[in-house]
Amino acid sequence: MYSELNIPTLKALRLEHVERGGELTWAQICEKYSLPITPNALRKRVAQYEQKFDVYDETSDDSPQLTSIKRQIEALTKLIEELSSSSTDNNSLLYDPYPPELDDTNKWVEIQNELEEQHDYVSCMIWSDIHIPDHSECALQLALKLLKEAQPHVLLMNGDMFDFDILSTFAKSRRRRTQDVFKEIETIWNTLIDNVKKISPDTIIVAYKGNHDDRVERWNNAFNNPYADTIEESFVEIVRSKDRVLWLGQYQETNIGSLFVQHGKRVGENAAKGVLKDNGYTTSVVQGHNHRPGKVIHRVNNPRNIKDYRVVTAVSSGALCNIPPHYQLDTRQTAWLHGIVYAVIHMDSDNVNIQDIVFHKGENNSLWTVFGSRVLSV
Numbered sequence: 001m002y003s004e005l006n007i008p009t010l011k012a013l014r015l016e017h018v019e020r021g022g023e024l025t026w027a028q029i030c031e032k033y034s035l036p037i038t039p040n041a042l043r044k045r046v047a048q049y050e051q052k053f054d055v056y057d058e059t060s061d062d063s064p065q066l067t068s069i070k071r072q073i074e075a076l077t078k079l080i081e082e083l084s085s086s087s088t089d090n091n092s093l094l095y096d097p098y099p100p101e102l103d104d105t106n107k108w109v110e111i112q113n114e115l116e117e118q119h120d121y122v123s124c125m126i127w128s129d130i131h132i133p134d135h136s137e138c139a140l141q142l143a144l145k146l147l148k149e150a151q152p153h154v155l156l157m158n159g160d161m162f163d164f165d166i167l168s169t170f171a172k173s174r175r176r177r178t179q180d181v182f183k184e185i186e187t188i189w190n191t192l193i194d195n196v197k198k199i200s201p202d203t204i205i206v207a208y209k210g211n212h213d214d215r216v217e218r219w220n221n222a223f224n225n226p227y228a229d230t231i232e233e234s235f236v237e238i239v240r241s242k243d244r245v246l247w248l249g250q251y252q253e254t255n256i257g258s259l260f261v262q263h264g265k266r267v268g269e270n271a272a273k274g275v276l277k278d279n280g281y282t283t284s285v286v287q288g289h290n291h292r293p294g295k296v297i298h299r300v301n302n303p304r305n306i307k308d309y310r311v312v313t314a315v316s317s318g319a320l321c322n323i324p325p326h327y328q329l330d331t332r333q334t335a336w337l338h339g340i341v342y343a344v345i346h347m348d349s350d351n352v353n354i355q356d357i358v359f360h361k362g363e364n365n366s367l368w369t370v371f372g373s374r375v376l377s378v
Contacts, residue, residue, distance in 0.1 A: 010049040013042070036304070040116065041348040099229075102236045103249030111204055111246075112256065115153060116347045124256050125150055125203075126341040128158040128263070128288025131212065131321035132185045132192075134165070139320045139338040140192065141378040142359055142367050148199040149371050150342060155196060155203050158288040158317065159210025159252055159263030161189070161239070165327070167215040186238050193241040207239055208248035210263040210288065257345040259352045260285045266316070269335070272296045276314035284313045284352040286343065291319040291336040295356045313354045317341045338367060 016022040016029050024032065026039035035042065115122050127143055147155065162185050166178060196205060216235050220228035239247050248254060253262035264287030266274040272294040275287045281298055294316040302308035318339020328334065338359035345352050359367045368377035 010046055014046045014050070017046070034304075038349055044348065098250045102233065102247070104240075104246040105248050105251070108206060108246050108248060108254070116257070119153065120347060122154065122256060122345045122347055123150060123152040124154040124156060124259070124261075124343045124345065125152040126156045126158050126261060126286055126288075126317060126343065127320055128317040128341075129160040129210070129291055129319035129321055130157075130192075131160055131163040131319070131325070132188050134163045134322050134326050135188070136320055136322050136338060138365065138367050138378055139359060142338075142369060142376060143320055143340050144195055144199060145376045145378065146340060146342070146357065146369070146371055147196065147203070149374065149376065151200050152203055152342070154256060155200070155205045156254070156256075156261055157205065157207035157245070158261055158286070159208060160212040160288065160321075161207060161210070163212055163321070164215040167219045182234060182238060189238060190241050193244055197244060205245045206248065206254065207245050208254060208263070209250070209252045211252075211265075214252075256343075257347045257352070258284060258350040259343055259345050259354075262287055264289045264316075266290060268292075269294065271316040272314045275316070276312070279314075282312060284311075284343075284350075284354060286315045286317060286341050286354065288317050288319075290316045291321070291323075292316055293318040293337050293339045293356050293358045295354075310350055313352065315341055315354050315356045317356070318358055339369075342371075 013029055013033075014020050016024045016032075018025060026043045029035070030037065030039050030042055037045070125147060130140070164181060166176070166181050193205065196203065216231065219225070220231060225231065236247055239245055252264075253260065255261070260279060260283050262275075262285065264271075264275060266272075266278070266287060267290050268274075269292065271287065271290040271292065273296045275285050276296050276298060279285050282300060296314045298312045298314070299309050300312050302310075318337045320338060320340070323336045323338060324334045340357050342355045342357055343352055357369055357371065359369050362368050362377060366377060368375060370376070
């Protein structure tokens with residue numbers, strides 16, 4: 001119906017939106033008319049048109065703001081009526097919901113919306129598998145140097161920030177020094193967050209579970225611990241580090257624009273190819289867990305125009321823990337490598353540029369890498 005997004009087209013399309021008197025979302029409008037544009041890009045085009053031509057008076061009864069408020073009131077009234085007429089007995093639920101006071105997911109969504117409104121491109125650095133207290137001081141120092149260079153909008157702690165080997169069901173060496181597992185990690189973690197905020201104060205830090213972090217929950221469940229809630233609250237308080245880190249509760253993954261990031265489960269030399277397959281070869285994705293850097297690039301053609309395409313990338317990240325880990329005595333039997341990931345997301349499209357940054361071994365156990373045209377070393 002609409003071959004190009006000119007002024008008359010935008011004028012007609014905007015009236016289809018729910019906040020402008022219609023019944024459709026931006027995504028539904030794009031789908032209905034097969035528009036060659038993303039929903040967010042259409043929203044911005046319409047906003048620019050309205051601002052340029054001053055098509056409505058913000059104080060009038062017909063303004064989008066008042067229309068939106070009226071619709072929200074109607075929806076809330078309907079919801080209240082439904083809740084009042086239905087049972088709210090939590091005993092009818094199979095599981096208790098994750099405590100909202102321990103979950104910053106809603107705050108993270110709000111921040112992402114702000115980033116999308118303020119920036120066409122959003123930069124994100126991804127650190128996977130630190131495994132405190134079995135972390136590599138040298139690798140973390142190099143990661144901090146990269147952070148200082150990049151000054152990203154977001155730093156994702158992509159799971160396994162902590163090792164919690166004491167809570168593991170695997171056999172442990174009798175020589176392992178045992179102590180309070182939270183005291184063992186708290187000082188190191190807070191010092192790391194101190195350094196992050198010192199060198200990149202505007203960077204938003206987001207963290208979520210990996211399989212090692214989840215050992216706290218599994219330990220609580222295994223022993224039906226009567227103090228489980230208190231232990232979980234203490235753990236989240238440590239991770240939040242004086243409210244400087246957003247904790248995504250029960251999740252082991254997140255999205256930034258069209259980039260999907262997960263701690264993941266794929267392992268081996270073909271982990272990146274596997275995670276690309278898991279996501280249908282259509283989504284750019286970064287995975288941790290594997291401790292082995294790897295990268296696969298895939299071209300996705302536009303079915304309406306074979307000359308038009310986008311690039312999809314899957315990356316398996318390196319780690320920031322000790323290599324080999326403390327429990328492995330044979331140092332030759334590992335393919336692990338240190339490294340991080342740096343991504344730039346175009347928020348108006350599905351395009352993402354991902355750099356799989358590998359740390360190289362230097363003399364005297366030093367590490368070095370390249371970022372842009374600079375060689376960084378510690």
